[in-house]
Amino acid sequence: MYPAGEATTIVVTGPAERWEGDARPGHFRGVATVCAKLFGQVRPDVAYFGEKDWQQLQVVKRMVADLLMPLSIVGVETVREPDGLAMSSRNRFLTAEERTRAPALYATLRRMAGALAAGEAAGNVLASATGELSQRGFGIDYLALVEGAGLAPIDTLQPGARLITAARLGSVRLLDNVGI
Secondary structure (H helix, E strand, O other): OOOOOOOOOOOOOHHHOOOHHHHOOOHHHHHHHHHHHHHHHHOOOEEEEEHHHHHHHHHHHHHHHHOOOOOEEEEEOOOEOOOOOEOOHHHHHOOHHHHHHOOHHHHHHHHHHHHHHOOOOHHHHHHHHHHHHHHOOOEEEEEEEEOOOOOOEOOOOOOOOEEEEEEEEOOEEEEEEEEO
């Protein structure tokens, strides 16, 4: 996958900007490049990506569309623990006490989605949730209402909107999102 002296990478803008793109510079360039190489070698008709990493899913979808790759990218619903915490290899680094608090992230996103769907103002919902999570010990990297495919921030609910977040609990950075 990585021959000596390689000089080509895939650079994605649009959905790769902001959020994880800011937190992890170069990450989506690496994701797009390795996926393009894999798709070129394997030539699949369909590739499945988890919705837990919503931004990554959108980056890969955009790359495939822009480069006219002959395959479909399908999002797969986030797999969750019984208490709602999104499954992730990072979860094993949570202390026992942090693990008991971690499901509050998803619960808060669900309450936010309900409030937005009921017509509450996005700014108020975001501010309230940020305060609530901070009081529970989460360090919020971002908590935003975005346009689903491009991940541009929005301030009013629209079809396909998503709530996305990255929050730290102790040393662990948790990612989650919900559609509205």
